[in-house]
Amino acid sequence: MGCTEVRLVGWEYVEDEDVAEEFQQLKILVVGCGGGGCNSISRLNSLGLRGAETVAINTDRRHLTKIKADRRLLIGAGLTKGFGAGGDPELGRVCAENALEPLNEILQGADLTFVIAGMGGGTGTGSAPVIADMAKRNGSVVMSVATTPFEFERGRMEAAMRGIGRLGEFSDTLLIMDNNRLLDIVPHLPVEQAFGVMDQLISEVVKGLIEAITEPSLINLDFADLRTIIRQGGISTVLYGENSDPDAVVEDTLNNPLMDIDFRGATGALIHITGGSNLTLKKATRVVEGMTEFLDPNANVIFGARVDEECEGMIRVMAVITGIAEVEGGEIEVLDEAGEVAINYGV
Ligand SMILES: Nc1nc2c(ncn2[C@@H]2O[C@H](COP(=O)(O)OP(=O)(O)OP(=O)(O)O)[C@@H](O)[C@H]2O)c(=O)[nH]1
Ligand SMILES: [Mg+2]
Numbered sequence: 001m002g003c004t005e006v007r008l009v010g011w012e013y014v015e016d017e018d019v020a021e022e023f024q025q026l027k028i029l030v031v032g033c034g035g036g037g038c039n040s041i042s043r044l045n046s047l048g049l050r051g052a053e054t055v056a057i058n059t060d061r062r063h064l065t066k067i068k069a070d071r072r073l074l075i076g077a078g079l080t081k082g083f084g085a086g087g088d089p090e091l092g093r094v095c096a097e098n099a100l101e102p103l104n105e106i107l108q109g110a111d112l113t114f115v116i117a118g119m120g121g122g123t124g125t126g127s128a129p130v131i132a133d134m135a136k137r138n139g140s141v142v143m144s145v146a147t148t149p150f151e152f153e154r155g156r157m158e159a160a161m162r163g164i165g166r167l168g169e170f171s172d173t174l175l176i177m178d179n180n181r182l183l184d185i186v187p188h189l190p191v192e193q194a195f196g197v198m199d200q201l202i203s204e205v206v207k208g209l210i211e212a213i214t215e216p217s218l219i220n221l222d223f224a225d226l227r228t229i230i231r232q233g234g235i236s237t238v239l240y241g242e243n244s245d246p247d248a249v250v251e252d253t254l255n256n257p258l259m260d261i262d263f264r265g266a267t268g269a270l271i272h273i274t275g276g277s278n279l280t281l282k283k284a285t286r287v288v289e290g291m292t293e294f295l296d297p298n299a300n301v302i303f304g305a306r307v308d309e310e311c312e313g314m315i316r317v318m319a320v321i322t323g324i325a326e327v328e329g330g331e332i333e334v335l336d337e338a339g340e341v342a343i344n345y346g347v
Contacts (some may be wrong), residue, residue: 026112026213026214026223027053027112028051028112028210029052029053029054029106029113029114030049030052030206030210031054031113031115031116031131031135032056032057032067032069032116033058033116033123033127033128034057034059034085034092034117034121034122034123034124034127034128035060035084035121036116036117036118037058037117037124037128038056038057038064038067039067039196040145040198040199040203041056041067041069042056042067042199043199043203046068047204049207050210050211050214051210051215052210053070053071054069054070054071056071056072057072057073057075057123057127057131058073058074058075058084058123059074059076059077059079059080059083059085059092059095059123060082061074061077073099073103073106075099075103075123075127076092076094076095076096079091079095084122085121085123087121087122087156088122089122089126089163092122092123092125093129093130095123095126095127096126096130100134103130103131103134107131107134108138109138110140111223112141112226113132113135113140113143114142114145114209115135115142115145116145116206117144117145117147117163117167118149118179119146119149119160119161119163119167120148120160121156124163125159125160125162125163129163129166129169129170130170132144132167132171142170142171142172142173142230143171143173143174143175143209144168144171144173144174145177145202145205145206146163146164146174146177147176147178147179147198147202148161148177148178148259149179150182150183168235172233173230173233173320174235175236175237176235176261177201177202177237177258177259179198181257181258182195182197201238201258204318205318205320208274208318209270209272209318209320211306212226212304212306217306217307218279218304218306219281219304219305220304221270221272221302221304225270225302225304226270228300228302229268229300229322232268232300232323234322234323235261235324236323236324237259237261237263237320237321238257238258238321239254239257239263239318239321240258240318240319241253241254241255241256241316241317242315242316245315246287246290246315249287249316249317250291250317251290252317253291253319254290254294261324262324265294265324266295266299267295267296267298267322267323268300268301268321268323269291269292269295269302269319269321269322270302270319270322271287271288271302271317272305272317272318273287273288273305273306273316274305274306274307274311274316275305275306275307275311275316276307276314279305279311279315283315284305287317288303295321296323
């Protein structure tokens, strides 16, 4: 028997409170896995994140006690005695899989989930894909953020690439940030502090994306916009720059990728511009035009702009570039479960 679908096309007045309620209804989670991921969560909390709940997950009890987060979850205590996964991603994965109950409870009802991990150790590499998978099964849009190890961490590279392959499989979009870029950005800092710089960048990207959809803006972006870009999927990267001049900021941003990857011809971009009270629509448009010249002519571009008094006299650009997985002749190989090359990208 056929059935007829009846759609009611109605109308309603929208009151101010409805809009406020809508924001409250949007549940955004930021989950850090393993040492690096949890450090990024702490940093995010220090920056004063609004509009999202932070969760720190680790197998290392001592490290976890030092982390600032709304919720902290120790996984695999019975297996690791709370001393970490010792660089074994398999163990990290098992620890997460043995914590399905609390993880499900934490992940429940989220509309948007960020999963952050440093790839190359045990806990983050093994647990982040499990958590991304669970978040998606719970109906959330998932954007994961992973760092690749330094070249001097040689032995960790293969495990990291395998982890990235898995994480990419279970996320709508995987944002990759290369720790090696820190050698260009802050060559003289000790490793610990250089990691701090990466944590700061990751936090600013995540905070920027969340604020782009939750704070009132000059040109509004909303959750649906962000979801469209995230769902477009594939490998993504972030470009980030700051300058007082609209043309110079484009140049700075395009020359400051956090992954050594050729992003020309990419098929999607979410561009968010923050500036002081003198940020005009014209200036913002000029920046977007400059930023999109290198994209595929049919690329899906979404942009927003926001005035922030802390940005007085400056223009700050943050662009998430998606759909760049099909780059030829890459140097970095993402491995699948069997150790075969699944994606080859880089240069
Ligand atoms: N951004 C950032 N990356 C880090 C930090 N610490 C380590 N990393 C990177 O992340 C990778 C994984 O390290 P951790 O996160 O400490 O490892 P883990 O996930 O805790 O794994 P186990 O300690 O083996 O259980 C390293 O190989 C580094 O490249 C950090 O504080 N911040
Ligand atoms: Mg650890």
